[in-house]
Amino acid sequence: MQIxxxxxxYLATVLTWIIVIQAVLSWxxxxxxxxxxxxxxxxxLYALDRITAPIYAPIRRIMPDLGALDLSPLVVLLIxxxxxxxxxxNLMMSLA
Incomplete structure (x- = not known):
């Protein structure tokens, strides 16, 4: 379970870096x-969009439209x- x-x-870490790289490139x-x-x-840019679009889609449906400002990457980074x-x-501590 610990593995x-x-x-x-590590997957969350990689996804965090992908989102940061995509944000910097979009700027x-x-x-x-x-x-x-x-x-x-x-x-x-297309590959990064293909990776992140399925993650952003549910958040974009919930969040209000703010025009050109897209806060879904920020919400994903917070999650x-x-x-x-x-x-x-906390799960690792409870398993130890």
Whole structure:
């Protein structure tokens, strides 16, 4: 059971980094620092979107529309923080 919790912990860590990288890249695209006509960058952005879109979708349905401001990555990061730093350590302590 402890190995399963460690796997969930590491997957949450990887997902956190994916969300942060996607946010930074989207800001760079918005400020025209990264050109989306570059095939490599377009494929990276597409892959990140394919990974995160199923995670953001339920949160976007619940949250009100704020126009161009999308808070779903922030909500997902908060949930991942709670899972990684509160739930998993408490479960590990109870198993020890």
């Amino acid at each position: 399963l919790l460690e796997i969930v912990y 760079l695209v918005a400020f025209n620092i990264i050109n989306t006509t570059n095939e490599f960058m377009r494929s990276v 991942l923080y709670i899972i990684r730093n509160i739930i998993i350590p």
